[in-house]
Amino acid sequence: MLQPLPGTEIADFDTPVLVVDIDAVQRNIEKMAAIARQAGVALRPHAKTHKSPIFARRQVVAGAVGVCCQKVGEAEVMAAGGVTDILVTNEIIGRVKLARLAGLARIVQIRTVADDAEAVAWLGKAARSAGVTIGVLVDCDLGHARTGLADPRAAAELGKTIALTDGLRFDGLQAYHGSIQHTEGWQARKAAADAANARLQGFRSAFAEARLACAIVSGAGTGTFAFQPAAAGYTEWQCGSYLFMDKEYRDAKGEDGGPYRVFEHALTVLASVVSVAGAEHCVVDAGYKSMSVDGGDPEVQGLPGWTFGFAGDEHGRLRHTAKDGAARPKLGDKVHLVPGHGDTTINLHDDYYVVSGGRLVGVWPVAARGRVR
Amino acid sequence: MLQPLPGTEIADFDTPVLVVDIDAVQRNIEKMAAIARQAGVALRPHAKTHKSPIFARRQVVAGAVGVCCQKVGEAEVMAAGGVTDILVTNEIIGRVKLARLAGLARIVQIRTVADDAEAVAWLGKAARSAGVTIGVLVDCDLGHARTGLADPRAAAELGKTIALTDGLRFDGLQAYHGSIQHTEGWQARKAAADAANARLQGFRSAFAEARLACAIVSGAGTGTFAFQPAAAGYTEWQCGSYLFMDKEYRDAKGEDGGPYRVFEHALTVLASVVSVAGAEHCVVDAGYKSMSVDGGDPEVQGLPGWTFGFAGDEHGRLRHTAKDGAARPKLGDKVHLVPGHGDTTINLHDDYYVVSGGRLVGVWPVAARGRVR
Numbered sequence: 001m002l003q004p005l006p007g008t009e010i011a012d013f014d015t016p017v018l019v020v021d022i023d024a025v026q027r028n029i030e031k032m033a034a035i036a037r038q039a040g041v042a043l044r045p046h047a048k049t050h051k052s053p054i055f056a057r058r059q060v061v062a063g064a065v066g067v068c069c070q071k072v073g074e075a076e077v078m079a080a081g082g083v084t085d086i087l088v089t090n091e092i093i094g095r096v097k098l099a100r101l102a103g104l105a106r107i108v109q110i111r112t113v114a115d116d117a118e119a120v121a122w123l124g125k126a127a128r129s130a131g132v133t134i135g136v137l138v139d140c141d142l143g144h145a146r147t148g149l150a151d152p153r154a155a156a157e158l159g160k161t162i163a164l165t166d167g168l169r170f171d172g173l174q175a176y177h178g179s180i181q182h183t184e185g186w187q188a189r190k191a192a193a194d195a196a197n198a199r200l201q202g203f204r205s206a207f208a209e210a211r212l213a214c215a216i217v218s219g220a221g222t223g224t225f226a227f228q229p230a231a232a233g234y235t236e237w238q239c240g241s242y243l244f245m246d247k248e249y250r251d252a253k254g255e256d257g258g259p260y261r262v263f264e265h266a267l268t269v270l271a272s273v274v275s276v277a278g279a280e281h282c283v284v285d286a287g288y289k290s291m292s293v294d295g296g297d298p299e300v301q302g303l304p305g306w307t308f309g310f311a312g313d314e315h316g317r318l319r320h321t322a323k324d325g326a327a328r329p330k331l332g333d334k335v336h337l338v339p340g341h342g343d344t345t346i347n348l349h350d351d352y353y354v355v356s357g358g359r360l361v362g363v364w365p366v367a368a369r370g371r372v373r
Numbered sequence: 374m375l376q377p378l379p380g381t382e383i384a385d386f387d388t389p390v391l392v393v394d395i396d397a398v399q400r401n402i403e404k405m406a407a408i409a410r411q412a413g414v415a416l417r418p419h420a421k422t423h424k425s426p427i428f429a430r431r432q433v434v435a436g437a438v439g440v441c442c443q444k445v446g447e448a449e450v451m452a453a454g455g456v457t458d459i460l461v462t463n464e465i466i467g468r469v470k471l472a473r474l475a476g477l478a479r480i481v482q483i484r485t486v487a488d489d490a491e492a493v494a495w496l497g498k499a500a501r502s503a504g505v506t507i508g509v510l511v512d513c514d515l516g517h518a519r520t521g522l523a524d525p526r527a528a529a530e531l532g533k534t535i536a537l538t539d540g541l542r543f544d545g546l547q548a549y550h551g552s553i554q555h556t557e558g559w560q561a562r563k564a565a566a567d568a569a570n571a572r573l574q575g576f577r578s579a580f581a582e583a584r585l586a587c588a589i590v591s592g593a594g595t596g597t598f599a600f601q602p603a604a605a606g607y608t609e610w611q612c613g614s615y616l617f618m619d620k621e622y623r624d625a626k627g628e629d630g631g632p633y634r635v636f637e638h639a640l641t642v643l644a645s646v647v648s649v650a651g652a653e654h655c656v657v658d659a660g661y662k663s664m665s666v667d668g669g670d671p672e673v674q675g676l677p678g679w680t681f682g683f684a685g686d687e688h689g690r691l692r693h694t695a696k697d698g699a700a701r702p703k704l705g706d707k708v709h710l711v712p713g714h715g716d717t718t719i720n721l722h723d724d725y726y727v728v729s730g731g732r733l734v735g736v737w738p739v740a741a742r743g744r745v746r
Contacts, residue, residue, distance in 0.1 A: 002469065014469040014746050048686060070687045090658070090687060091647040093705050096375065096387040115650040116704055139650075146684050147648040147656050178685055274464040275520040277488040277512075283520050285463070288667045288717045290745050294683070310667070311519050312551055313421060313716055314443045314463060314745065331491055332466050343686055344661045347721070350743045370723045370742075372663050372687065373387050 003351075008360040011334055015272040016286035018349045018366075019336070022356050024266035025243060026058070031262050032242045033062040040230045044068050044087060044218065046240030049343050051368035052352070053081020055243060066109070068218075068238050072100045073371030079108045081367065087218060088112040089174060089238065091119060091139065091147055097373065098122060102130035111135035111216075113174045115148050117161050120168065127167030135171040136162045137216060140203045142177040142196035152206035159212045172216035173207070175200045176238055181223030182248060193227035204233050222249055222263075246342035248295035268301060268336040269345065270353075271316065273329045282328055284308075284316045284335055290348060291316075295341025303329065308337060376724075381733040384707055388645040389659035391722045391739075392709070395729050397639035398616060399431070404635050405615045406435040413603045417441050417460060417591065419613030422716050424741035425725070426454020428616060439482070441591075441611050445473045446744030452481045454740065460591060461485040462547060462611065464492060464512065464520055470746065471495060475503035484508035484589075486547045488522050490534050493541065500540030508544040509535045510589060513576045515550040515569040525579035532585045545589035546580070548573045549611055554596030555621060566600035577606050595622055595636075619715035621668040641674060641709040642718065643726075644689065646702045655701055657681075657689045657708055663721060664689075668714025676702065681710060 004013060013019070036043035045059045047067040056067050056078055066085025069075040075086045085108065092101050092112050104110050105127065114120050114136050127134045138155045141148035149155040155173075163170040180192040200217070207214055215235070220228035222241040228234050241249055244267035271286035287310055291298050300306045300318060305325015311317040318335070320328065329335060339345035346352075352364045377386060386392070409416035418432045420440040429440050429451055439458025442448040448459045458481065465474050465485050477483050478500065487493050487509050500507045511528045514521035522528040528546075536543040550569040556562040573590070580587055588608070593601035595614040601607050614622050617640035644659035660683055664671050673679045673691060678698015684690040691708070693701065702708060712718035719725075725737045 002473065012468075014467060016745050091656075093647045093658070094387060094645055095385075100375065115648055118704055139648075141650065145651060145654070146688055146690065147650060149650050150652075272467055274466045275488055275512075277514065277520060277522050278518060279523075281518070283464075285466070286745070288665065288714075289720050289743075292661065292666075294661045294666050313720075315519055317519065331489055341661075347662050347686075348743065348745075370662075370721065372389050372659070372721075 003363045004360055006360050006362055010270065010355055010358050013270055013334075013353055013360075015270050015334065016290040017270050017353050018346060018351065019268050019270045020244070020352045020354050021266045022354050022361055024264040025055070028243055028245065028263050028266060029058055029062045032239060033064065035225070036237060037063060041234055042236035044236045044238055045243065046089070046238050047074055047078055047368070049240035049243055049346070051077070051346060051366050051371070052364060053078055053083055053367060054364050056081065056083045065236065068240070071371055071373060072097050072104070073373050074368040075104055075110070076100065077368040077371060079104055083108070085109040086111070087137070089176065091115060092123065093119060098126035099130070102126040102132055102134065105132035105134050106130060111137060111171055113137045113139040114158065114162065115139040117158060120158065120161050120165055124165035124167045133167060133169050135169045137172050137174040137218060138162070139174045140200070142175055142199045144177050144179050146178065148174070152202045155203055156206040156210040156212060159207055160210060163212065170212060172214035172218070172235070173203060175203070175217055175219035175234070176221070177219070177224070178221070181221045183223070189223065190227050193224045197228060197232040200233050241342055244342045246295060246340060247299050247338045248340050265338050267342060267346070268338055269298065271335050271337055273331055273333045273335065276328070276331050281317050281319050283311065284318060285314060286337065287311060287315045288313045291337065291339050292341050292344035292348065294344055295339065298337040298339050301336040301338055303335065376736045377733055379733050379735055383643065383728055383731055386643055386707070386726055386733075388643050388707065389663040390643050390726050391719060391724065392641050392643045393617070393725045393727050394639045395727050395734055397637040398428070401616055401618065401636050401639060402431055402435045405612060406437065408598070409610060410436060414607055415609035417609045417611055418616065419462070419594075419611050420447055420451055420741070422613035422616055422719070424450070424719060424739050424744070425737060426451055426456055426740060427737050429454065429456045438609065441613070444744055444746060445470050445477070446746050447741040448477055448483070449473065450741035450744060452477055456481070458482040459484070460510070462549065464488060465496065466492060471499035472503070475499040475505055475507065478505035478507050479503060482508075484510060484544055486510045486512040487531065487535065488512040488520055490531060493531065493534050493538055497538035497540045506540060506542050508542045510545050510547040510591060511535070512547045513573070515548055515572045517550050517552050519551065521547070525575045528576055529579040529583040529585060532580055533583060536585065543585060545587035545591070545608070546576060548576070548590055548592035548607070549594070550592070550597070551594070554594045556596070562596065563600050566597045570601060570605040573606050614715055617715045619668060619713060620672050620711045621713050638711050640715060640719070641711055642671065644708050644710055646704055646706045646708065649701070649704050654690050654692050656684065657691060658687060659710065660684060660688045661686045664710065664712050665714050665717035665721065667717055668712065671710040671712050674709040674711055676708065
């Protein structure tokens with residue numbers, strides 16, 4: 001597609017388009033790196049947020065030990081883009097994916113997770129076929145009831161199986177609890193994280209009894225890192241969303257905002273007003289195909305009193321829902337929308353329009369977009 | 374990404390992946406073509422569903438007059454893929470998009486819609502700059518309250534403005550009502566379509582009074598074509614979703630199913646079971662990044678008693694919610710999921726895995742995926 005030249009002003013961008021303020025991103029990267037350093041925990045940011053080796057390398061330069069990926073396809077893109085240490089945080093099942101994962105382990109440090117003995121056998125076979133060693137974390141269910149083993153003794157048994165499987169190396173635990181990342185309210189989220197941490201202690205005891213040293217205990221996200229410290233057993237954090245900070249994370253911050261006050265919204269979807277034919281509303285050119293809905297409606301930035309509602313694949317309706325506030329935008333006006341959920345919104349776009357001081361720095365590909373396999 | 378060879382069985386596909394049964398698609402194409410022919414209405418299928426010139430050309434071969442697109446970027450892909458007659462069903466605003474639209478009009482028949490006099494002036498200027506003529510339909514609001522003019526006299530005034538603008542040609546009306554496509558129940562939807570049709574009569578009278586002949590009255594979708602016949606003034610239908618038939622359309626069919634019984638589900642997302650560590654559920658490798666949520670949860674095909682729930686960007690949870698039904702799938706088993714909303718689900722994927730008789734025919738690109746500009 002046609003791309004604007006560096007130096008182009010935001011107001012001249014064709015829309016809808018993902019706009020990233022690289023200065024705000026860089027501040028977010030450095031703040032999180034400093035927080036992890038002070039906490040004595042390694043930072044392994046989740047690349048499922050940005051899907052771009054450019055951002056991943058900036059995170060590594062700031063001190064991250066590597067990245068997390070959810071899919072082998074994402075890991076392939078990160079490895080090709082110069083990231084050398086990758087944890088695939090999902091169970092990898094299936095002949096094609098296992099062969100690709102093992103192939104990657106020939107060129108970069110690869111770890112993954114497991115919650116099943118049969119899956120461990122398949123993984124070991126793939127590693128041996130490729131002549132590589134793959135590090136494996138036992139996936140522990142801290143209460144999310146998604147993947148992972150809930151019983152510490154069964155988890156330790158699986159750890160032994162991994163340690164005894166040629167081609168695999170037992171590296172520790174994955175202790176990530178997804179559904180508490182957005183628990184509303186600071187104290188409620190702390191209580192949920194404390195409960196998860198208590199479960200983690202059960203796993204750590206079982207592995208200690210089994211004499212399995214856990215070099216890595218990987219967990220926490222942007223929503224919980226403050227409550228999942230080294231003292232609770234975590235050696236590394238998987239936070240991803242801090243990079244751009246979406247509306248969903250900020251809204252669930254609770255009373256005082258906690259560390260969320262330190263991160264900035266660095267990403268918006270820029271849309272244009274394409275219809276003012278309605279008596280009270282106006283319509284912008286961004287709908288389901290430009291912004292995800294799983295994190296709730298986007299927020300209208302810089303237009304007090306106006307709210308956004310989805311109105312189809314390519315339409316959004318702006319309504320004035322307050323007594324005061326800004327005047328109705330005019331036809332052709334540009335509007336910044338803060339997405340509810342960054343990860344899935346970014347996944348809809350091919351490119352980031354990266355800006356600094358209101359002008360285009362460059363168009364960066366969302367390189368691992370759509371890499372669901 | 375790695376792609377399987379033609380002839381590969383579905384069970385050997387890497388997942389998650391969009392699977393299309395080309396025989397069912399072809400039957401859907403021919404059935405809709407026959408219905409439109411019998412109704413004496415031209416068929417202009419909406420390419421926002423499939424985003425692929427391969428499917429578009431099959432629709433044209435079966436008798437369609439051309440396609441609809443929502444975005445200029447989609448139209449560019451269709452034109453490059455051999456489609457020669459395109460209606461862009463959205464208001465096109467902004468310097469870059471207008472120049473691209475006018476550029477397209479040099480190589481294919483291009484029409485678009487308008488609901489604003491200023492926008493018409495911009496469009497005329499772009500057409501004159503490119504030395505082309507662009508056909509324009511006045512966008513009429515039949516009750517959706519999204520884009521379009523609600524007042525027939527104002528609409529006819531805009532029609533005159535278009536007719537008097539050099540570079541533009543007044544071609545008629547766009548009379549599409551989006552939100553009644555999914556009105557639940559056959560009779561309720563008929564009543565909603567009847568109300569929309571009554572509004573259309575008001576627009577037709579106003580244009581007749583203004584002595585503006587409407588060569589084209591374009592509207593209806595998969596949900597309403599049966600109620601928006603030639604007798605109500607429609608000259609062409611914009612139906613798109615009939616091609617693959619998603620769950621959302623089928624579920625809103627009402628008591629007897631009406632014409633929806635004639636169309637088949639031709640598209641699924643194939644997923645793999647990646648975790649059976651949970652006591653009662655199992656987890657598949659498809660979540661928000663493989664299936665859209667705006668049309669509701671996908672349906673599990675061929676596993677009676679099991680339902681799907683989203684469990685994150687890359688996870689879905691299958692639960693057994695009936696007394697009887699199928700046994701729990703095993704680790705590595707493949708599961709077909711019928712998406713809630715086809716258009717937005719397809720938009721997440723780079724490729725269709727096209728099958729016939731359970732084996733791969735070819736991997737076809739979702740060529741206009743992400744073309745939101």
